[in-house]
Amino acid sequence: MEYFLAVVEDVVQEDATQLIAGRMTAADLLRFLPGSCDPGNVWHFTEPVLLGPPPVALHKPLERSKPLEYDLYVLEDEECFNGHVHRILDSEAGIMWKSDSGDSPAQILDTLDEEAEVFVLVEEWLPEKDVEGEYKITGNGGATVGSTVVTKGQTLVGNLDKGTIVNVLEIRAVPKEKRIRGRIENPDGWISLENTESKFRWAVPKHTVRNMVKALDKRKEGT
Secondary structure, three states: OOOOOOOOOOOOOEEEEEEEEEEEEHHHHHHHOOOOOEOOOEOEEEEEEEEEOOOHHHHHHHHHHOOOOOOEEEOOOOEEEEEEEEEEEOOOOOEEEEOOOOOOHHHHHOOOOOOOEEEEEEEEEEEOOOOOEEEEEOOOOOEEEEOOOOOOOOOEEEEEOOOOEEEEEEEEEEHHHOEEEEEEOOOOEEEEEEEOOOOOEOEEEHHHHHHHHHHHHHHHHOO
16 A cells, blocks of 8 residues: 655755855856845855866965855865855955955956956755655656756756656755755756745655655554
8 A cells, every 4th residue: 555645844944054165257156146135145046056166276265265163165076056155255365255244246246357267155055854865756747857957948858757766866955946956867867856935845765755654554553
């Protein structure tokens, strides 16, 4: 017998716990920054942006420029990240803007050449309850597989039927689309795991499904 169980939660945690140092152009940074900040002058990327690795010569200056309470991960390859922007630095790792300065990063970036490279320290949003591993597609309509981490403008890669088991290799929060997204192994692409507003799940970790069934079986045995 197959069991179905709905779990409702009040909030979704998108924990920002990892500080990333990466490189991008001033034009790209302006393009991805929102038009206004969140309360407390918090500026953020609400969709994943591609950050390149900074030159090795800047690794130590970048480390010194981090907020004191954070560990820092310096990118070695190009990767997509989203989250809160803590620092914007120039080509010599001098701080051009920091989150507690009270002004807008755009005021600084507007004075730069569009192709000028800047360096950013971003506190990455990490979905708290989803981790890499095997997931079971649970949505009644299955799940669509797209070519990109964001759904807007993606190319359809395939469709997955309800009950399909997939291997999730990477997980990203995309607050702008109210989605938790997972990159799967086969077919190679991205699926939505959760709508963070409605809490609807397209897929759940396989061990969660197994544990739910075991718990219901035990409850039946006790009646």
